[in-house]
Amino acid sequence: MAKVTQSIVVACDGSEQSLKAAKMAASLAKATAQPLKMLAVFPASEIEKMAVTRVWSGDVEEEVNEFRRKVFSAAREAVSGTAEPTDEILLKGDPAHQIVDYLKANPGTHLVLGRRGHSALTSLTLGSVSEKVVRHATGPVTVVSD
Numbered sequence: 001m002a003k004v005t006q007s008i009v010v011a012c013d014g015s016e017q018s019l020k021a022a023k024m025a026a027s028l029a030k031a032t033a034q035p036l037k038m039l040a041v042f043p044a045s046e047i048e049k050m051a052v053t054r055v056w057s058g059d060v061e062e063e064v065n066e067f068r069r070k071v072f073s074a075a076r077e078a079v080s081g082t083a084e085p086t087d088e089i090l091l092k093g094d095p096a097h098q099i100v101d102y103l104k105a106n107p108g109t110h111l112v113l114g115r116r117g118h119s120a121l122t123s124l125t126l127g128s129v130s131e132k133v134v135r136h137a138t139g140p141v142t143v144v145s146d
Helices: 016-032 044-052 057-079 095-105 120-125 129-136
Strands: 007-012 036-043 085-093 109-114 141-144
Touching: 007 016, 007 057, 007 095, 016 036, 016 057, 016 109, 016 141, 036 057, 036 095, 057 085, 085 095, 095 109, 095 129, 109 129, 129 141
Parallel strands: 007 036, 007 109, 036 085, 109 141
Antiparallel strands: none
8 A cells, every 4th residue: 555645735825814824734734744835726717817808828927927926925924934835836727626636636635725704695606715625625624714
């Protein structure tokens, strides 16, 4: 039987909630001596908006790289002094779908993510990323909320 590598992965999007989640993930990583990884998903909706407004593909990559820099920089600052991230993973597409697929492909992952606190109506009609991930996750998930 193959050994499953354990890791703590924090989903980052630059929001206050994701920075709180990063701090909790860093504490978990430190307490359990597991590596801390940061995961962000550049939303498909942003790529679609850029395509509709006829932004050239070079501009899309610039936007993706700016998103990567901003999100991971904020998360690194949030975990500074607690745990050093070992990896930064950037995916593109629907955030909930991409995170669930990542969990399926990486058994032994404990995901930590923030809940953005959408209104009850929005959560009921559209669902939130955190709710979709919890519903379909293949491993442990910790949701950090206010």
